[in-house]
Each structure stands twice: as C-alpha cells, then as structure tokens.
Amino acid sequence: MKRLNESLIIMRKELKGYFNSPIAYIVITVFLAFTGFFFFKDFFYFNQAEMRGLFQTLPLMLSFVIPAVTMKLFAEERQSGSFEILMTLPVSAWDVALGKFFAGAAFSAIMLSPTLIYLVTVFLVGSPDPGPVIGGYIGAILLGAAYTSIGLLASSYTRNQIVSFIIAWAACFLLWIIDKVIIFLPAPLGFLSYFGTDFHFQNIARGIIDTRDVIYFVSLCALSLMFTVKTVEERR
Amino acid sequence: MITVDGLSKSYGDFKAVDDISFKIRDGEITGLLGPNGAGKTTTLRMLSCYLSPDSGSITVDEKKSADNQLDIKKMIGYLPESAPLYSDMMVYDYLKYVAEIRGITDEGRISEVAGVCRITDVMHKNINELSKGYKQRVGLAHAMIHDPQILILDEPTSGLDPIEIVEIRNLIKELGKKKTVILSTHILSEVEATCDRVIIINRGRIVADDSTENLQSAVKGDKDIIFRVSGTDFSGLKSALSGINGIKNIANIDGDEFTSAVLTVDHQAEVRPEIFKTAVQNNWVIYEMKQEHLSLENVFRELTTGGEDEKAK
Numbered sequence: 001m002k003r004l005n006e007s008l009i010i011m012r013k014e015l016k017g018y019f020n021s022p023i024a025y026i027v028i029t030v031f032l033a034f035t036g037f038f039f040f041k042d043f044f045y046f047n048q049a050e051m052r053g054l055f056q057t058l059p060l061m062l063s064f065v066i067p068a069v070t071m072k073l074f075a076e077e078r079q080s081g082s083f084e085i086l087m088t089l090p091v092s093a094w095d096v097a098l099g100k101f102f103a104g105a106a107f108s109a110i111m112l113s114p115t116l117i118y119l120v121t122v123f124l125v126g127s128p129d130p131g132p133v134i135g136g137y138i139g140a141i142l143l144g145a146a147y148t149s150i151g152l153l154a155s156s157y158t159r160n161q162i163v164s165f166i167i168a169w170a171a172c173f174l175l176w177i178i179d180k181v182i183i184f185l186p187a188p189l190g191f192l193s194y195f196g197t198d199f200h201f202q203n204i205a206r207g208i209i210d211t212r213d214v215i216y217f218v219s220l221c222a223l224s225l226m227f228t229v230k231t232v233e234e235r236r
Numbered sequence: 237m238i239t240v241d242g243l244s245k246s247y248g249d250f251k252a253v254d255d256i257s258f259k260i261r262d263g264e265i266t267g268l269l270g271p272n273g274a275g276k277t278t279t280l281r282m283l284s285c286y287l288s289p290d291s292g293s294i295t296v297d298e299k300k301s302a303d304n305q306l307d308i309k310k311m312i313g314y315l316p317e318s319a320p321l322y323s324d325m326m327v328y329d330y331l332k333y334v335a336e337i338r339g340i341t342d343e344g345r346i347s348e349v350a351g352v353c354r355i356t357d358v359m360h361k362n363i364n365e366l367s368k369g370y371k372q373r374v375g376l377a378h379a380m381i382h383d384p385q386i387l388i389l390d391e392p393t394s395g396l397d398p399i400e401i402v403e404i405r406n407l408i409k410e411l412g413k414k415k416t417v418i419l420s421t422h423i424l425s426e427v428e429a430t431c432d433r434v435i436i437i438n439r440g441r442i443v444a445d446d447s448t449e450n451l452q453s454a455v456k457g458d459k460d461i462i463f464r465v466s467g468t469d470f471s472g473l474k475s476a477l478s479g480i481n482g483i484k485n486i487a488n489i490d491g492d493e494f495t496s497a498v499l500t501v502d503h504q505a506e507v508r509p510e511i512f513k514t515a516v517q518n519n520w521v522i523y524e525m526k527q528e529h530l531s532l533e534n535v536f537r538e539l540t541t542g543g544e545d546e547k548a549k
Binding site: 006009010013016017020021080081082084085087088089090091092 | 281284285286305306309310312314316318320321322323324325329333334336337338378
C-alpha cells in the first residue's frame with residue numbers, strides 16, 4: 001500500500017504538469033474539434049441522434065492524440081536530465097512507470113469527458129439505447145489506457161519527444177488497422193484480428209462487455225508497463 | 237561509512253571507471269578530483285544508485301547497494317551536475333513534491349531547508365526563471381530535505397559566479413561539520429578550500445587518495461619566486477643573488493622595463509629576507525617579489541598528465 005502511495009504522488013505531479021503547460025489544452029482542443037466534427041456530421045447531416053459515429057472514429061483518433069499526450073513522459077526527463085533526480089529518489093522503476101501511466105490514463109479520461117455534452121444533446125433530442133453508450137465510454141477508457149501504456153513504452157526508449165510520438169503513433173495505428181487489413185492476408189492468419197484494438201473496442205462499444213475484450217486491454221497495459229519498467233531499469 | 241570495492245563501469249568499449257576501491261569515513265568532506273572525463277560523475281552516479289556497476293560493490297553502513305537500493309537512496313541526498321530540476325515547476329511545489337516522495341509530512345521542514353540554503357525569497361518563482369546560483373541552491377535544498385547522513389554533490393560550483401562559488405563552498409563546509417559530503421570537481425582550489433580529503437582520479441583509476449594536507453606536503457621539490465626590480469640588469473642581479481644559499485637557479489624573464497627573474501628555490505629554504513637585504517645593499521628598487529603558492533596543482537598535473545582529452549560521459 002505504501003508503494004502505491006509513491007506512484008500516486010508521481011501521478012499527481014505529472015497530471016499537474018500537463019495542465020501547467022499548453023500541451024494539454026492544445027491536445028484537448030484538437031481532439032474535441034475532430035470528435036465534434038464526426039459527431040455533428042451524423043447529427044445534422046443524417047439526422048441521427050446517436051453516439052455511434054463518435055465511437056466508430058474514436059480508436060483512430062486516439063491513436064493520434066494519445067501519443068501526443070504520452071510522448072514527454074520519459075523522453076522529456078531524459079532530455080533535461082531530471083531523470084537522474086527522479087531515479088535517485090527512493091522510488092522503484094515500477095513506482096515511476098505506474099505513476100506516469102496513471103497520469104496519462106487519467107489525462108485521456110479527462111480529455112474524453114467533454115464529449116459527455118454530445119451525450120446530453122443526444123438525450124435531449126432522441127432516445128438512444130444506453131447500452132452502447134455505456135459500453136462505448138468504458139471501451140474508450142480502456143482503449144485510452146492501453147494506448148497510454150504503449151505511448152509510455154515508446155517514450156521510455158528515447159530522449160527525443162518527436163521520435164517518441166512517431167513510434168507510439170505507429171504502434172497504435174498498427175493495432176488499429178490490423179483487423180482491417182486482414183482480408184488481404186491468407187486465411188490462416190485470420191487470428192491476427194484478435195490483436196486489433198478496434199476489433200475489441202467495437203465489441204465493447206456494441207454494449208456487450210465481454211471479459212475477453214477487457215482482458216485484452218488489461219493485458220496490453222500490463223505487457224507495455226512490464227517492458228517500460230525493463231527499459232527504465234536497463235538504461236542504468 | 238561508505239566502502240567501495242573494485243568498482244568498474246564501461247560504456248560500450250570505453251571503461252569509464254576501472255576497478256576503483258576507496259573508503260569514505262563519516263563526517264568528512266571528500267573531494268573527487270580529476271580532469272574532465274576521468275570518471276568522477278560515473279563514480280558518483282553509481283554511489284547514488286543511478287547507475288548500477290558492471291562489477292564491484294558499494295557498501296553503505298553494512299548495506300550492500302546492489303540489494304538495498306531503496307534503503308540507500310533514503311540515506312543519500314544527491315545533486316547531479318548542473319542541477320537538472322523540473323524547470324516548469326515552482327520552487328515550493330518542487331520541494332514539496334520531493335518531500336512527499338521522501339515521506340516527509342512536516343511542512344515546516346521545507347521552509348527550514350529553504351532558510352539554510354537561502355532560497356526563501358524565490359520560493360514562488362518557476363525554476364527556469366532562476367539564476368544558476370539559485371538553481372544550484374534549490375538543488376542543494378532538494379538533496380538535504382530529508383536530512384540525509386550522506387550528501388553527494390556533482391560539481392556543485394560549476395558555472396557559478398565568484399560570489400556564488402564562495403557562498404556555496406561555505407554552505408558545503410557548514411554541512412560537512414555534521415554530514416558526510418562527497419563532491420566532485422576539476423578545480424583544484426576548490427578541493428583545497430573545502431575538502432578534508434581528496435581522491436584524485438584519472439582515466440577511471442585512482443591515482444592518489446590522501447588527506448588534503450598530506451598531499452600538499454607531498455609536493456617536495458622546488459618552489460619559484462618571481463622577482464622584479466629596477467636599478468640593475470639581469471647579469472648584475474644574477475651575480476648578486478647567486479651567492480644566497482638555497483637558490484638553485486636564476487632565469488631571466490623578458491618583457492618590461494624592469495629586470496625580472498624567476499628564482500628556483502629549494503622547498504625548505506626561506507630566502508626572501510636575504511634577497512631583500514641584497515637588494516637594499518645594491519640600491520635596487522623592488523617592484524615585485526612573489527612566492528608561488530604551494531598547491532596541489534603540481535601533484536595533480538603530475539598524476540594526470542595525458543588525461544585531459546574529453547571522453548564520452
């Protein structure tokens with residue numbers, strides 16, 4: 001319990017750091033502008049009072065936005081040298097990785113929260129099925145956490161934030177696109193679609209919360225965090 | 237007490253630290269002296285548990301550093317070179333963050349440390365707005381916040397102006413009365429001014445390890461006196477002074493309207509009264525007579541020649 005405490009201190013510091021710099025506001029604005037476009041396109045153009053359009057594009061959107069959120073987490077510290085200070089405080093690599101991961105995941109949840117306004121709009125003019133909406137948000141948080149952990153891993157490899165962003169984006173984008181390119185691959189490789197984030201996200205966004213999909217996201221986080229800790233420890 | 241035994245660390249092919257062993261006793265200020273790229277920073281990074289050694293061991297108060305990293309990190313306050321603090325944080329927030337991680341709940345401790353390091357008036361500034369001297373002091377405050385037994389400071393005075401250097405040195409000396417302080421520097425006078433003990437390291441190896449006084453007195457050999465007069469020419473000066481017992485050599489210095497010479501004198505001899513009397517007898521006017529201060533410089537130069545080339549950190 002005491003150990004988790006240190007992660008929480010690091011998380012609080014990182015989260016504060018986000019909102020003390022312009023990055024947070026820029027990222028949130030860009031995210032809302034794009035999601036807003038996809039939401040209101042359906043809303044006005046097709047006269048549909050539902051969230052599906054939003055949740056359909058969300059995985060692709062997050063694969064761009066989350067790397068921008070996570071790119072600095074380790075890279076900035078390595079670049080400025082403060083990593084040395086962090087690692088000589090009485091904290092373990094796990095404390096640091098978890099703290100930064102929680103901060104990134106919490107930030108992506110905060111970033112999602114303004115979309116609840118769309119939800120209010122939808123409920124005002126129509127009567128959408130609550131299942132997919134609840135599922136969609138749970139899926140979005142899980143997906144955000146998974147992408148955050150991938151971004152964190154990418155950030156731990158490099159001291160250059162741009163490199164960190166591009167690696168993270170490439171990895172997230174690959175996971176997004178994998179179940180869409182599966183038709184070009186020979187049939188025996190069909191199992192690869194299970195590795196796709198979009199595949200699992202769309203399952204949850206249908207309103208069916210299957211443990212398999214939840215386990216997929218959780219294990220993606222666990223695996224990335226494990227490698228992050230390994231990288232942090234090895235770079236010593 | 238810190239015991240370092242057979243410590244080595246390589247970066248790729250380059251051996252930054254090569255099998256060094258030393259002991260650091262409690263309550264001493266130890267200076268790690270060496271040219272740039274000698275392995276000082278690497279050694280300190282291993283002591284502070286930032287880097288793990290390739291081989292060898294570090295023991296702090298019977299605790300092996302390899303097995304008790306968290307415990308040892310708690311006992312040590314470490315200030316890396318040029319104090320790379322979180323530049324976008326406020327000084328107070330930063331110290332509070334460090335205090336929280338160190339498990340210090342007492343808010344009074346932050347203002348206490350701020351008082352000792354004299355940063356009370358910048359507590360609400362952002363770290364990136366501070367001058368180097370203030371930043372270094374915030375770094376010291378960060379290292380001292382948990383009142384550690386051991387302070388490790390990597391080049392604590394580099395990049396500071398002369399006044400700040402004196403201030404930081406005094407602060408370190410003050411701290412050294414109660415704590416074990418290990419600092420690294422490539423400036424000799426710093427070691428002479430602050431340290432009880434000095435370890436000279438070059439190319440990753442220890443070349444000398446002794447108290448500052450012992451090392452200073454180890455500089456046997458000769459000393460130089462610079463002598464500048466008018467009223468005579470060099471040959472006259474030479475013939476008049478060569479009779480004095482202890483002067484081994486008299487060499488001419490050209491350059492200005494005076495007759496100038498460097499007198500090489502035996503280490504033990506005090507010849508200045510004799511020189512003065514000679515000058516008075518011959519009606520010379522003395523413009524300068526300066527004995528070159530005996531310093532570690534000679535030892536240092538002797539021990540580290542050829543080690544100046546900068547190597548990968």
